[in-house]
Amino acid sequence: MSSWSKRLPAVTSMLEGDKLILPPIVLEELLEKFSQTPPVVAENEEEIPSTSQLPSPLTFQILNPRTRIITHGGVLEFNSPDEKACLPQWMYESLSLSEGDEIIIRLKELPKGTWARFRPLSLEYKEIKDYRAAFEDYLRSHYVTLTAGEVLSLRQADSIYKFLVDSLQPENAVRIIDTDLEVEIVPFLANGSVSVSNKRHQRKEDKENEISVGQIVKGAVLKDEYTYWNLKSIDRSHGLNIHLKILDRGDVDLVISTESKPTIEDHIWSDFSFSSERSIYISPTNSAYATSEEFCIGVYGHSESQTNYELLITNNDLPIPTVTSKELDDENANKVGYAHCKNCGRWVPERTIVLHSNYCERNNIKCKLCGKIMRRDEEVFHWHCELCDQPGDSPEEKIKHQEIYHKRRECSCGYFTDSLPSLAAHKQSDCPNKLITCRFCHNLVKKGEIPTNSRDLLEGLTGHESYCGNRTIDCVKCNQSVSIRNVPMHAKMHEIEKQSRKLPPLCRNVNCIRTAENNTLKLCSICFGPFWSPANDPMNRKLLTRLARKYHHQLTTGCGNAWCKNKYCASGTSKSLDPNAAASKLVPLLQESQSATSPAIYLCVDQIVTRKRILADILYNGQDGGGIPGEYGMEFCVEAIEMSNEDLVEARKYLQANAPRI
Incomplete structure (x- = not known):
């Protein structure tokens, strides 16, 4: 690769991976450099003209001339303003750059990487289910090179996992485009952990337990921590009722998912209410529940102190109804002997209506907005949300309501919302950063944007699957280029062709493997040769005579070949028949040769x-x-x-x- 280098001011960018944004002048200089490359003289002394086409991929050595620290990277675009080089934040920090510093970028050809060893820098790396798929997807999307000693930040959805590039082969800096890279993960070293800018990774170790249907368990959780319960042996022909009861004055949030470790920002089902008992019912017809392999229940601590709770899971085909005292009182409505209180709306016995009304008007008050009956001293704590008119009965409940439903939140994909449930629904449905297992490449990848192709939408493909499925491969049978999404249909076409395939019939001689010819006996040309005669034989009598003579010779004398396996040959059976015994066998053999149902002929063939x-x-x-x-x-x-x-x-x-x- 031609030698080229340039000194440029360095600035940071929000890029991931190792790709730089360089000014247009870099592209111009590179094109000029390659266009001026002298022609190559081959062995036959003919000049091969040079080309101005740049090599792909472009790889650079990046040097901080002040500290002499070196790293490597690729290029994303040539549109950086003010002739500055935009570096990813991690690369800027790795090179120990300060504001106003310059870097030297040098065009350098790197060998293809064959092997890489990564060392995790925190215990959270165990959350990655498929290392091969995770590294393959992330490196392919964001990296062109790897340099030993650098820290790789692998992102999956909202989680970041940091790995030290411990060792590489064949050199300490390699390119990873168009190569099969073998990845090895070494155990985590406690003294090598670093802080990770990820809220989920900043919390303490989450506890995981197992629970069964019908089992009552007790647990405790601290503020901003989770305890998890993995449900085993689920009978999905029935629904589930998850009931949580708080045993003290604390507060928790209940979140449930079909994936491990749900959070308040990423879950499928949740209960953020402020009551002492929480209940979530999941129908047996719910698709996420019916098709799930895992089922995890998370309890998130919301109080300042530890909260104790009791958890019960039952199988139910219908949700357990909650019967309020008001519903019980309504049963007495308009009954004889009962009167209606105008203040609280309850039906009470007529004999006590005066006493009840006087007491009720003196001590109770009815909210004009929601109609709730409360004591007069509780009215000061009763509130209604200005944004959604949700009622509540304590300042703590109002603060929680504002935080859950009216606090601006942002997804890693740039989506904004004011509600935790809507953020969780977004992450479970149309978030492009949601991790899925691609149905075509079978890697754990980001879902991607919604495809614009109507056919892809009808087939339920994600953005990544739309791209991945339209990649082509060569069919091993017909060598045609086939899109991956159409491989099953193309294979089915070959299967149909295979099932309808026919071959010409074999020679009528059961010992032969050649193709039958259009002759009277339906034998191949080799087997029919001894029976051919130019004489006119309209009734085939002479032909049958020659066949009888052949059979008689086989049964009495044999063909004389040691390899013969013909059961109607003396050499094949090692048993010669006398002429009379051989003649007695000729009649059924000749009849069989003329039969339409079993037209077998038994003639000797070569080895x-x-x-x-x-x-x-x-x-x-x-x-x-x-x-x-x-x-x-x-x-x-x-x-x-x-x-x-x-x-x-x-x-x-x-x-x-x-x-x-x-």
């Missing part, structure tokens, strides 16, 4: 044909251990032996790939 026929019989009868008898036609078994050079293992593979099943 090669005999061997191939024996191997074809083994395939046809499933005696090779790879199939069932009669699964494939004899003509395809013969073809498989021919195509595999008489290798039974390869012949079986050929049958499975090319022959229709009977």
Whole structure:
């Protein structure tokens, strides 16, 4: 690669990975440099003209001339203003740059990486379920190079996991584009942990427990911490009722998800109420519940002190109804002997209505907005939200309501909302940063933006799946380029073609493997040769005479070949018949040769044909251990032996790939 370097002022950017944004002057200089590269003289002394096309990918060595610290990176765009180099924040800090410092970027060709060892810098790396998929997706999207000693910040949704690039091969700096990189993760070292700018990773260790349906468990949780309960052995033919009861004056939030460790910002079901008892019902027809493999319940501490609680999970087909005292009083409405109190609306016995009314008007008051009856001394604590008119009965409850439903929050994808439930719903549905397992590449990747193609929308593809599914691969059968999404349909087309495939019938001679010809006996040209005659024989009497003479010679004298396996040959059976016994066998053989249902003829063949026929019989009868008898036609078994050079293992593979099943 041509030598080129340039000194540029460095500034930080919000980029992820190792890609820089460089000024347009860099691109101009590189193009000019490559266009001036002298032509290459080949061995035949002919000049190969140079080209101005830049190498791909472009990789650079980045040097801080003040500290002599070196790292490497790629380029994202050539549109940086003011002739400055925009560096990712981590690279800016790694090079120990200060405001106003300059860097030297040098074009450098790096070898392809073959192996990388990463060392996690915190225990949270264990939350990653699939290291291979996580590294493959993130490195492919954000990195062009890796440099030993740098810190890699791997992001998955809202979580950041930091890894030290411990070692690389074949050199300490490699490029990772268009290469198979083997990844190794070494155990976490306690003295190597660093602080991570991620709220989820800043909290203390979350406790995980197991719970079963019908089991009552007790737990405790501190402020801003979680305790998790993993539900096992779920009968998904019934719904679930999750009931939580607070045992003291504390407050918690109940969040549930089909993924491990749900949070108040990322969950499917939740209860953020302020009552002492919380209940969530999940219907058996809920798709997330019915198709889930995991089921995790999280209890989040909301009080300043520790909160004790009791958790019960039951199987129910309908939610457990909550019967209020007002509903019980309504049962007495308009009954004989009961009167209606105008202040609180309750129906009380007529004999006590005066006493009740006087007491009620003196001590109770009714809210004009929600109609709640409360004591007069409680009115000062009763409130209604100015934004949504939600009622409450304590200042703490109002503060919590404002925080849950009216505090501006931002998702990592840039989505803004004022409600925790709506943020959680966004992260579970249309958030482009939601992690999914791609149905095409089977990697754990970000979902991506909603596809604009109507066909993709109808098929329920995500943004990543739309891109991934439209990538093409070459079909191993027909060498055509096929989009990955159409591979199953294309394979089905080949299967249909295979099932409708036909081969010409085999020679009527059961010991032969050649194709039958259009002659009277339906034999191949080799087997029919001894029976051909130029004489006119409209009734085939002379032909049958010659066939009878051939059979008689086989039964009495034989063909004389040691390899013969013909059961109607003295050499094949090692038993010669006398002329009379042989003659007695001729009648059924001649009748069989003229039969329409079993037109078999038994003639001797050469050694090669005999061997191939024996191997074809083994395939046809499933005696090779790879199939069932009669699964494939004899003509395809013969073809498989021919195509595999008489290798039974390869012949079986050929049958499975090319022959229709009977």
